[in-house]
Amino acid sequence: MTVSPTATVFVVDDYAPVRRSISRVLHAAGFAVAAFPSAEEFLVQYDPHTLGCLVLDVAMPSLDGLELQDILAKAGSVLPIIFLTGTADIPKSVQAMKHGASDFLTKPVNDEELLAAVRAAIEKNRDRLREQAELSEIRERLATLTPREREVLEYVVAGKLNKQIAGDLGTVEQTVKIHRAHVMQKMRVQSVAELVRLTQRCGISAR
Amino acid sequence: MSWITIVWSMNAGACFVLAAVCFVVWCKQRESWPHLLFACSAVAAACIALIELAMLRGKTVGQYAELIRWIHVPVWVLTLSFVAFVRLYLRAGRRWLAWSIYGLRTFVLILNFILTPNINFRQITSIRQFSWWGGEVISVPIGVANPWGMLSSLSLLLLLVFFVDATITVWRRGDRLRALFVGGSMIFGAILAWHVPLVIWGVIEIPFFLGFAYSGIVAAMGYELCSDMARTVQLARELEASDKRLNLAAESADLGLWEWDIVRDQIWITDKGRSLFGFEPSEKLDFDRFRSGLHPEDRGSVLKAVENSLRTGAEYRSEFRIVLPNEQLRWIVGRGHVEFNSEGQPVRMRGASLDITKRKQAELEAARQRNEMVHLSRVTMLGELSGSIAHELNLPLSAILWNAQAAQRVLANGNADLAEVREILNDIVSEDQRAGEVICHLRLWLKKGEVQQHSLHINEVVQDVLKLIRSDLVNQKVTVDCELARNVPTVTGDPVQLQQVLLNLVVNACDAMVDCNTPERRLVIRTGTENGNGAVLVSVTDRGGSIPEEKMEQIFEPFFTTKAKGMGLGLSVCHTIIVAHRGKLWATNNVDRGATFYFSLPINGSEAANN
Numbered sequence: 001m002t003v004s005p006t007a008t009v010f011v012v013d014d015y016a017p018v019r020r021s022i023s024r025v026l027h028a029a030g031f032a033v034a035a036f037p038s039a040e041e042f043l044v045q046y047d048p049h050t051l052g053c054l055v056l057d058v059a060m061p062s063l064d065g066l067e068l069q070d071i072l073a074k075a076g077s078v079l080p081i082i083f084l085t086g087t088a089d090i091p092k093s094v095q096a097m098k099h100g101a102s103d104f105l106t107k108p109v110n111d112e113e114l115l116a117a118v119r120a121a122i123e124k125n126r127d128r129l130r131e132q133a134e135l136s137e138i139r140e141r142l143a144t145l146t147p148r149e150r151e152v153l154e155y156v157v158a159g160k161l162n163k164q165i166a167g168d169l170g171t172v173e174q175t176v177k178i179h180r181a182h183v184m185q186k187m188r189v190q191s192v193a194e195l196v197r198l199t200q201r202c203g204i205s206a207r
Numbered sequence: 208m209s210w211i212t213i214v215w216s217m218n219a220g221a222c223f224v225l226a227a228v229c230f231v232v233w234c235k236q237r238e239s240w241p242h243l244l245f246a247c248s249a250v251a252a253a254c255i256a257l258i259e260l261a262m263l264r265g266k267t268v269g270q271y272a273e274l275i276r277w278i279h280v281p282v283w284v285l286t287l288s289f290v291a292f293v294r295l296y297l298r299a300g301r302r303w304l305a306w307s308i309y310g311l312r313t314f315v316l317i318l319n320f321i322l323t324p325n326i327n328f329r330q331i332t333s334i335r336q337f338s339w340w341g342g343e344v345i346s347v348p349i350g351v352a353n354p355w356g357m358l359s360s361l362s363l364l365l366l367l368v369f370f371v372d373a374t375i376t377v378w379r380r381g382d383r384l385r386a387l388f389v390g391g392s393m394i395f396g397a398i399l400a401w402h403v404p405l406v407i408w409g410v411i412e413i414p415f416f417l418g419f420a421y422s423g424i425v426a427a428m429g430y431e432l433c434s435d436m437a438r439t440v441q442l443a444r445e446l447e448a449s450d451k452r453l454n455l456a457a458e459s460a461d462l463g464l465w466e467w468d469i470v471r472d473q474i475w476i477t478d479k480g481r482s483l484f485g486f487e488p489s490e491k492l493d494f495d496r497f498r499s500g501l502h503p504e505d506r507g508s509v510l511k512a513v514e515n516s517l518r519t520g521a522e523y524r525s526e527f528r529i530v531l532p533n534e535q536l537r538w539i540v541g542r543g544h545v546e547f548n549s550e551g552q553p554v555r556m557r558g559a560s561l562d563i564t565k566r567k568q569a570e571l572e573a574a575r576q577r578n579e580m581v582h583l584s585r586v587t588m589l590g591e592l593s594g595s596i597a598h599e600l601n602l603p604l605s606a607i608l609w610n611a612q613a614a615q616r617v618l619a620n621g622n623a624d625l626a627e628v629r630e631i632l633n634d635i636v637s638e639d640q641r642a643g644e645v646i647c648h649l650r651l652w653l654k655k656g657e658v659q660q661h662s663l664h665i666n667e668v669v670q671d672v673l674k675l676i677r678s679d680l681v682n683q684k685v686t687v688d689c690e691l692a693r694n695v696p697t698v699t700g701d702p703v704q705l706q707q708v709l710l711n712l713v714v715n716a717c718d719a720m721v722d723c724n725t726p727e728r729r730l731v732i733r734t735g736t737e738n739g740n741g742a743v744l745v746s747v748t749d750r751g752g753s754i755p756e757e758k759m760e761q762i763f764e765p766f767f768t769t770k771a772k773g774m775g776l777g778l779s780v781c782h783t784i785i786v787a788h789r790g791k792l793w794a795t796n797n798v799d800r801g802a803t804f805y806f807s808l809p810i811n812g813s814e815a816a817n818n
Contacts, residue, residue: 017606017638024613024631028620059598059681086598086605086678108605111612 007122008052011035012042012068013084014060018107022055025111026118039063039071048077051129053102053121055114058085058092066092069099078128080121084109138202144186152179153187154204157196211343211414215260218418221425222253228432241296244288245428251285252425256418263414265346268331275327275348276319278417283316285421286362290369297389299376304369311362318355327356327407337412345414352408360404367397388430392423399423457559465543467494467556469517483539483562485531502528502536509541516545517553526563538567577783582655584780585707588714589652595679599645603638610635648675651703658787659701662811665734665743666691668702672709685717685728692735698743698808700788705808708781708792712747712804715777718770719751719801742790742807750801754794762794781806 009031013019016037023033032052036042040063042054058065069081080102085092093104102124103117145153155165162180166173189195226249233242258278265271290305331350339345374390399420405411454477457464463480467473474492481488484500501509505527516523523543528536543558589596614631617623648671669691673680680687713730720728727750737744754762761767763782768775785792790808797803 015602015606017634018602018609020634021606021609021613021631024627025609025616028613028616059678061681061684061686064681064684086601087594087682107601108608111609111616114609 007126008032008034008050009118009122010042010046010052010054010079012037012039012054012060012065013057014038015057018057022114025114026055029111029115029118031118039065039068042068043071046079048075048079049129051122051125053080053082053118053125055082055084055118058083058089058096059087066095066099069096069101073099078125078132080124080128082114082117082121135201138198141187142202142204145183149179149183149186152176153183153195153199156180156183156192157199157204209343211263211345212260215256215263215418218422219253219256219260221429222249222256222418222421225425225429225432226250226253241292244292244295247288248285248292249421249425249428251281251288252418252421254281255285255421259415259418263345265334265348268334268348271334271346271348272328272331275331279316279319282417283312286312286366289424290366293370293373293393297373297377297385299373299380300369301372304365304372308362308365308369311358311365315359315362318358322353322355327353327359329353335412339414347406347412347414349409356404356407363397363400363404366400367394370394370397385431388427389424392427395423396420461562463560465558465560469553469555480560483537483560484529485537500529500531502530504528513556516543516556520545520547523556523558526567536564537562538564577787578655578658580776581704581707581780581784584711584776585652585703588707588710588777589649591714592676592679592710595676595682596645596649598678599675600642603642603645606638607635607642610638645674652707654703658704660699661702662697663700663702663705664697665695665705665745665808668705668709669732669734669745671702672706672713675706676710676713679714680717683717683721683728684725685720685730687713688729688731690731690733692733695734695736695743696810698788699811700808701784704784705788708784708806709745709747711777711781712806715804716747716749716751719749721751723750736810737807741810743810744805744807746803746805748797748801748803750797750799752802753796753800754802756796759794763792 009026011019011022011026011033012035013022014037019035019037023035026033034045036045039060056065056068063071065081065083065085072079072081081096081100082102083093083096083104084107085104086107088106096104102121105114105117142150151169152165155168160168162173162176166176169176184190184195187195187198189198226246229242229246229249233239233246236242255278258274258281262271262274262278265274287309290300290308294300294302294305328348329351331348333349334346335349336344336346370390370393374386374394377390378386380386397420400417402411402413403415403417406413406415453464456462457477458479461479461483463477463483465474465476465480468475472493474494474497476484476486476492478488480486481490484497486492486496486500490496498506498510509525509527512523512525515521523541523545526538526540528538531537539560540563541558541560543556545553546555546557548554610631614628617628617631669689673687673689709732713732716730717728720730729750731746731748733744733746733748735744736742758767763778765779766775767778782792785806785808788808790806792804792806794802794804
């Protein structure tokens with residue numbers, strides 16, 4: 001199964017031969033690879049919008065794998081992390097999984113297993129990125145609404161009639177009808193149901 | 208029987224007996240010249256007494272004259288031998304006096320036989336016979352004195368002076384008793400001898416009794432001889448007692464006493480010694496026999512020690528093994544003392560040997576157990592680091608696996624880039640070698656072999672240890688700063704044991720910093736030379752807690768630990784190892800925080816590092 005050429009697997013490991021060999025496996029399986037000898041260097045070069053996943057060594061001097069995970073989480077990254085460790089360290093693996101790791105593998109691991117984890121991670125990343133993109137698009141649309149229109153939106157998704165909305169806002173029904181039309185047009189939806197779905201995704205509550 | 212006959216004969220007899228005794232003594236002890244000289248003088252005195260007896264019975268002038276002539280011979284013998292005796296026995300009397308007496312007396316003797324009838328009388332006119340005590344009839348010569356006789360008198364005077372001088376010397380020496388008896392009787396005799404010229408000059412009319420002048424000496428010498436004999440008996444008894452005591456001591460201490468006559472190459476040894484060395488009870492022993500019983504490996508050092516003692520006179524001491532006839536081994540310690548003659552040649556060596564097999568076995572056993580302990584500690588440490596070591600092996604293994612699997616994929620993909628495959632294979636090989644090194648290192652660590660003596664660069668030891676513990680350090684987030692001096696001299700030692708020490712110190716340092724914040728977890732390893740001591744110094748500095756001052760010495764004792772787990776043997780084993788390498792191990796608290804552990808090792812070829 002091939003993936004789109006923009007999927008990059010990031011590899012962070014302080015041990016060069018491991019870095020090189022993982023890169024070769026991934027490369028031979030058709031992935032683009034970006035390898036870094038340390039977490040700091042990775043952070044410098046990483047573009048959060050890249051589709052891909054991170055294959056991360058746990059034990060590294062200065063910034064280790066778990067610390068990098070926390071940093072990425074704090075920055076709101078959706079990059080899936082596949083941890084690689086040389087020792088079967090249960091506390092560390094539990095912590096990694098709790099903090100949202102995609103997988104936790106113990107070296108030496110078979111190339112098939114590694115590739116499967118990578119593919120799953122990339123798919124997850126693809127979905128998340130798509131979702132992120134969609135959300136940001138929705139937010140863009142919302143940003144085009146005027147404050148009045150925004151208010152109307154909130155009443156509409158609550159299921160209120162135009163008459164009621166006019167009464168609550170202190171304006172006439174006709175104005176409300178005009179605002180409502182603008183909202184539907186700017187938000188590019190055909191029905192109220194669609195609008196409700198969009199606002200729910202954005203986390204806008206009904207008034 | 209006339210009493211004169213009896214008395215003069217008794218005198219002669221006593222002199223003969225004493226002479227005989229002294230002669231026998233001299234025969235047994237050829238160096239004892241005084242005894243021979245005394246024997247001669249006593250014989251001479253006896254002859255004089257006998258001749259005087261004949262003179263007293265003398266009937267004719269001619270007879271008398273001949274007797275006086277011939278008496279000079281024993282007189283000469285007596286004078287010379289007695290003067291020499293005094294010089295040798297009493298070690299007194301001036302030399303020039305003695306020689307002038309010899310010369311004069313000899314001259315007198317020669318003159319005596321040249322002149323007629325003799326030196327004392329120009330002419331003997333008649334023999335006068337008169338009655339004396341007890342109704343005895345004795346003969347006395349009447350005649351004209353010979354002026355040459357004065358020489359004889361002069362020699363007598365010199366003799367007296369000589370005796371007085373000798374007695375004074377002996378008295379001054381502190382030998383009061385001897386001065387009194389021997390010296391006194393000599394002087395008395397010399398004075399008595401003056402009756403001879405007096406009779407010759409016709410001053411008094413008494414029989415000659417020169418023989419009796421000697422009696423005092425006989426008595427004195429007889430007394431000396433008796434007391435000598437008594438003392439000898441006592442000495443013999445004391446010697447026997449002392450000998451018994453010595454033997455008893457040697458027996459109870461299991462000592463074998465021996466004596467080696469170097470000149471004749473014969474060895475005398477007590478029975479205990481014989482059984483100790485496995486010699487036959489009646490075997491003749493010489494140095495070669497001793498040598499052949501030595502263990503081949505120890506022969507060199509024993510011979511060297513013996514040769515050194517013979518050459519320098521130093522006490523002989525060596526420990527060695529002997530091979531008994533039944534192939535059994537025994538450890539012996541030998542101590543001895545060499546005696547030299549006046550030319551500085553060694554003539555005798557006396558000493559004692561002791562069986563120390565038990566002690567030696569105990570020593571060897573203790574050393575073996577120490578080695579076991581060191582090994583055990585090492586294996587335990589390795590066990591505690593097993594996670595780290597497994598990780599060290601895991602890395603190359605993972606790299607090998609992925610490289611191989613990548614190569615498989617590349618080849619399966621069809622358009623294989625051979626250059627890349629070659630690179631992959633190179634990586635596999637080098638990773639395999641790396642893993643092999645780790646295994647090798649482990650094997651060395653787990654081995655229990657003999658302690659090695661290699662020439663080492665201490666910086667390499669540090670690097671090897673860091674390789675072993677790398678993963679653990681990363682895990683515990685400890686940073687290691689290495690300040691390794693360049694051009695550190697080499698030391699001699701066992702690389703594995705020294706790594707063990709360093710590893711222990713590093714592990715301890717990490718444990719000490721467990722409660723520190725991550726940035727504080729720093730460890731510094733330094734190598735360098737210790738100024739002025741000819742030693743290499745290694746230190747491990749941490750930033751953990753301090754060691755209480757009063758426990759500074761205690762931490763190196765076995766079973767001392769402040770950790771929750773572990774037996775507390777690590778530092779005591781380190782101490783054992785460093786001491787075996789003739790180095791020193793100690794710790795100090797740092798000025799700011801934490802502690803530093805130091806150990807020093809002597810540089811190759813220098814003496815042990817002493818502080």
